[in-house]
Amino acid sequence: QSVLTQPPSVSGAPGQRVTISCTGSSSNIGAGYDVHWYQQLPGTAPKLLIYGNNNRPSGVPDRFSGSKSGTSASLAITGLQAEDEADYYCQSYDSSLYVWVFGGGTKLTVL
Amino acid sequence: QVQLVESGGGVVQPGRSLRLSCAASGFTFSSYGMHWVRQAPGKGLEWVAVIWYDGSNKYYADSVKGRFTISRDNSKNTLYLQMNSLRAEDTAVYYCARDGVVGATTRNNWFDPWGQGTLVTVSS
Numbered sequence: 001q002s003v004l005t006q007p008p009s010v011s012g013a014p015g016q017r018v019t020i021s022c023t024g025s026s027s028n029i030g031a032g033y034d035v036h037w038y039q040q041l042p043g044t045a046p047k048l049l050i051y052g053n054n055n056r057p058s059g060v061p062d063r064f065s066g067s068k069s070g071t072s073a074s075l076a077i078t079g080l081q082a083e084d085e086a087d088y089y090c091q092s093y094d095s096s097l098y099v100w101v102f103g104g105g106t107k108l109t110v111l
Numbered sequence: 112q113v114q115l116v117e118s119g120g121g122v123v124q125p126g127r128s129l130r131l132s133c134a135a136s137g138f139t140f141s142s143y144g145m146h147w148v149r150q151a152p153g154k155g156l157e158w159v160a161v162i163w164y165d166g167s168n169k170y171y172a173d174s175v176k177g178r179f180t181i182s183r184d185n186s187k188n189t190l191y192l193q194m195n196s197l198r199a200e201d202t203a204v205y206y207c208a209r210d211g212v213v214g215a216t217t218r219n220n221w222f223d224p225w226g227q228g229t230l231v232t233v234s235s
Contacts, residue, residue: 002155033218033219034219034221036211036221036222038156038222044227045206045225045226045227045228046148046156046206046222046225047224047225048211048221048222048223048224051211051221051223052219052221057223089155089156091156091221091222093218093219093220095218097173098170099158099170099172099173100146100158100161100220101158102155102156102157102158103155104155105155105156
């Protein structure tokens with residue numbers, strides 16, 4: 001059971017918009033800690049997608065955006081492309097466990 | 112370019128030890144905190160350990176505390192993870208990852224970049 005809760009899977013057709021939620025609690029996201037997002041393509045290492053809730057590293061397309069409110073955060077992907085098919089993970093810090101925590105991951109399928 | 116390359120994985124019997132290494136290049140290694148993160152087969156990501164840029168602080172996940180030791184050699188640009196008393200549930204791909212920002216590690220830290228990972232299989 002992950003500290004941060006993500007839907008196991010989401011799907012969308014090419015060109016559509018999808019969102020992936022990340023729900024935490026008062027000891028992590030709700031405590032004000034930043035949320036970061038990673039993309040893991042099949043058979044590869046995770047790659048940073050969004051940092052500090054809503055910042056994109058250089059090279060990440062502006063189709064990807066992040067937001068945070070209360071005890072939750074979301075990753076939005078617009079103009080869905082076949083190469084977006086991957087697992088996506090949210091990450092934050094938990095002050096009651098004293099560890100960095102991840103969501104369980106969401107598998108994005110492009111139909 | 113910034114690069115992290117792990118090595119040292121393999122098949123080991125329960126109760127035995129293994130040491131992982133992570134060779135860093137393309138950045139000032141001694142200026143960044145470093146982490147180990149693992150991923151069991153078909154599962155999600157689990158943070159394992161962190162070491163401050165100067166080695167002054169080390170923290171561990173409860174699941175490995177007392178069995179694993181993180182260390183670094185800034186003169187060799189290398190991060191290590193000594194794993195003792197290995198259990199079947201330690202089977203995973205182990206990634207090393209750098210702090211997202213230079214200097215002291217903060218709770219708002221993110222991980223970037225990541226190495227390609229090294230597989231550790233604990234089985235008799």
